[in-house]
Amino acid sequence: MVGVEETSNRSKGAGQLMIAAMAIALAAGLASALMFASITSGAAISLLLIILAPLPLMVVGLGWGAATAAIGGGAATVLIAALFGLPYSIAFVLVNVLPAWWLAHLILLARPHHNAAGDPDDALEWYPVGRILIWIVIFATIVTAATLLTMGGDAATIQKTLRTGWVELVEATGLVLNDSTLDALVLIAPIGAEITAVAMLTINLWLAAKIAATSGRLHRPWPDLKSTTLPMTAIAVLFAAIVCSFAGGLLAIMAQVLTSGLSMAYAMTGFAVLHTLTLAMKSRALWLGCVYAVVAGFAWALLAIALLGLADAVFGFRERYLRSRSPPPLPKS
Incomplete structure (x- = not known):
């Protein structure tokens, strides 16, 4: 009888945990959907909410497993499909659901480490951070490319749509731009969208x-981000x-x-290089702070950081x- 009661209690506990995980998954999905749907409000805060829309799904994916996400x-x-239609739901899947699910799966992916010592953290070899960065670039490229293709099926149509959008935006702000400036904005728009993504x-x-x-x-140790490297391919x-x-x-x-x-990914490894090469500096925080301030103030400086990552x-x-x-090494006895 005792064994039957223990088995019953375990089954109830497992069922309660499953129900709790399902409730957390649905709550995270609802939060992500509401943040994504805020775009229809036109409020300024909706831009921040859209940017953070994948966050609830990523949190539950890392905390309760990729299946939960x-x-x-x-x-x-x-x-989203019921309220706003199929196009919005497809965009939601590409921008939020697929990255949250797959990246959570990769972060929690591990295999036995054959050269592990006594430390239990070394018993598993976790999926490399550099390869996760590559997957982030893949998702960002898919989203950016899909967005551009909704504007047209050829370069001329896409550029014309981008130019029209810039003209409308500039007119709304009351500014006046010449043709050469508009051409430059049309050229950098896809690049800026990819870097932002x-x-x-x-x-x-x-x-x-x-x-x-x-x-x-x-459910994994925090990685050493300073050692992040991209695959040679x-x-x-x-x-x-x-x-x-x-x-x-x-x-x-x-x-x-x-x-x-990819340049943005190499810029991230470039920052990892800086964090490594400044380990022995007494004024390390000041130097790193100055570098981040320069990059924040001058976008072109990000290219120099990317070149540093590529050179490394x-x-x-x-x-x-x-x-x-x-x-x-210690001298041999």
């Missing part, structure tokens, strides 16, 4: 991981995209989008620096 995202998608997905994922870790629900893809950027037409626009996304991938600055600071 998929359940919450699926329920939210049905709600990569940055926002990264920030949302970092915030979600911080929230899950603070609440004790992140990313260099080949980047240079191929740069070459295709001069091909002209729709291919050039898509290649420029991919180039800007080729020449191994961090590896050489850490090797030079490692203690010498």
